[in-house]
Every structure is written in structure tokens, then in C-alpha cells.
Amino acid sequence: MRFRFCGDLDCPDWVLSEIITMSRLTSIKMKLLCQVVMASLLGDELDQDKAKKLTSDAKFDQSDLQGAVAALGFILRSASRYGVDSASLDSELQQLGLPRELAAALAKTHTDNNEKLSNHLSESSLRLSTLKSVSCAKESIKLPNNGGNVPVNTVRLNYLDTDRKEEEVIFTLSQSQLQSLVKDLKTARSKMEELSTE
Template sequence: MRFAFVGGLDVPDWLLSQMFVLSKMSVVKFKVLCKQVLMQASGAPVDEQKFAKLLSDGKLESHEVKGAVAALHFIFLSSARYDVAEETLGEELQQLGLPKEHTEALVIALRDGRAPLRQHLADASLRLSKLESLRWRVSEDVGSARAHAADLQLTVRAPAALGTSVAPPERLLKMRLSADTLSLLHAELLKARELVPAPK
């Protein structure tokens, strides 16, 4: 059976097995766990001691706790990614065996945290390398009659990975363009600048 919260695909087997584990938790602990996992998925700092205290429940073994956190994390990210309606998500989770009270708690937590989660996902996607420096010079190509070429030297830096403050190393790119190729590149870049709105 296909489910909207996983993009119209079948639910992974590991997630199905975690539904039983999630249903063993009390509703109160489940609500708090949902909020903590949602905060973590949104990139917000999480109180590790509160997290550990919450999960130190005699009913669950350590591997079950890890599986439950992974399952909630997957459900939140996947639901936000595919922009699943709350009613649809609730119905699908109940079809998978999650009790109604647990489902309602999860849906309410997602309703409250959907905007920051989607913003975090948007910030984490389509991040382009930053141009650090550009050097160029025009030279006469010795091989052909009075042809000119442009030597470009670009230094770019990829964006830092989310959750880290360590900047990745710079990359040096060198290229030689003929006068015709440089003119074509310049025209294409001007056209692209017209089409793409300036950042606000």
C-alpha cells in the first residue's frame, strides 16, 4: 500500500516495525519526545539531559529508543518534504498501527513545528559554492595569428555543512577561454542576471 507521507511509496519495513515500539510509550512521554525530535530535526539545540531522562524508560531497551527517535525523525522530515495534510498523515499513521492518541500528539507537534522545519529543509538544500576571488588576464595566443585568449582563475568555497562551523577548503579553478567563447559566456551571464531576480 502506498502512503502520501513517504511520497506515494511503500512504507519502509524498519518504520513499520517501529510503530509497535512507539505505541508502547505513554502518550505524555510520546508528546514530549515528538517535540524534542522535531526541534532536533529543525536544527534547534536540544537539551541532551532532558532527552536522555525522557528516554530512560524501563519499558524500552536502548536499541528500541534509537529506533523510535529515528522513526519520528523520518516521519517529520518526510511529512514536511511532501507537504502532507494533517488529516492524511493522521489517517495513514493509524493505518500503520499507531494509536489515535499518539497520532494526534504527533500531528499537533508537526502543526506547531512545520514552518521552522520546512525553513530548515529549504536552507539545507540548493546551496551553491561562493566565489571568493576572480583573477583574469588577456594574453595573445602564440599558436594562431593575433588571436587573444582570457586566462581566468577562480577561487570558490563550498557552503559549510549544516550544524558545523568548520568552513570547507577553497578550490582553485583555472581556465583559458578564446575571445569568442568569452564573449559568449559574458552574453549568457548577462541574460541569466536578467532572468534571476536579485536577492532582497
């Protein structure tokens, strides 16, 4: 059977097994656990202590907790990615065996945070680094063998890599190279803006 929140594919077997595990939760604990997972999807660190506390009544061991958190993350992320509405998500989760109250709690968390999550996913997808600052300074380089001085533009890019470590790249461009680069970047930006409005 195909499910919209899975991109019109079958639900992965590991998610099915975690749905059985999550069925032991109460609807209130499911709602609170969904909120913890959603906060982590939006960029906060996962609150492990709170998640453990919420699942202690259902007698989750460490692997149950990790599996449930992973499954909730998968469901919430995928539902947002594929633009699934609350009613469809609720219905599909019930078809997979999640009790009605728990499916409703999960779908409600999705509805309440869908716009924020979609924006966060689009901002962070396909991004290898995050630009912090750019500076450009005119300098001159002395050529060897008394060739005189040549004016150049020294560009400094400061960015955070995928591990959130700060890096710096420095390179020089002639005035014509700099003008060509700026023109190409403006063209690329306008194309991206056209695509985002379609």
C-alpha cells in the same frame, strides 16, 4: 494499504515495528521527543542525552531509541515531502496502530514545523556543496617564447563540501569566456526562477 505520508506506498515494515515500540511513550514524552527529532531534521545535532532521558520511563534500550528516532525522522520528513496535512497524518498513524494521543502529538509537531522543514529540505536537497565566496581578478599571463602577455580573469571559488570542509577552486578565463559564462549563469537563474513560480 497505501499511505499519503509514504508517497502513496505501503508503510515500510521497519517503521511499523518502531510504531509498536513508540506506543510505550506517554503523549507528553512523544511530543518532546518529536521536538528533539525535528530540531535535528532542521540542522541541529541530535540531543542524544535528552532523547535518552525522555525514553527512560518507557524502558527504551539503545536500539529502541535509535529505531524510534529514525522512524520519527522518516515520518516527519516524508509527511513534509509529500505535503500531508495534519488530519491525514494523524488518521494514517492511528491506522498503523499508534495510539490516538501519540498520533496527535506527532501530527502537531509536523504542523507547527512543516513550513520550516519544507524550506530546509528544499535548500539542502541535491546539494553537493555550499558556495561561500567568489572573486575575480584581472591578471596577465606571460606566454612562452616571448609571446608577450595575455590578459586573463582569475576566478576563485570558495565552498564547503558535503563534509563541511572548506575547499577552493581557481581557474582562468579570457574576457569572452567570462562574458559567456556570466550570460549562461543569468539564463540558468531566470529559468530556475520561472520554474519556482509555476
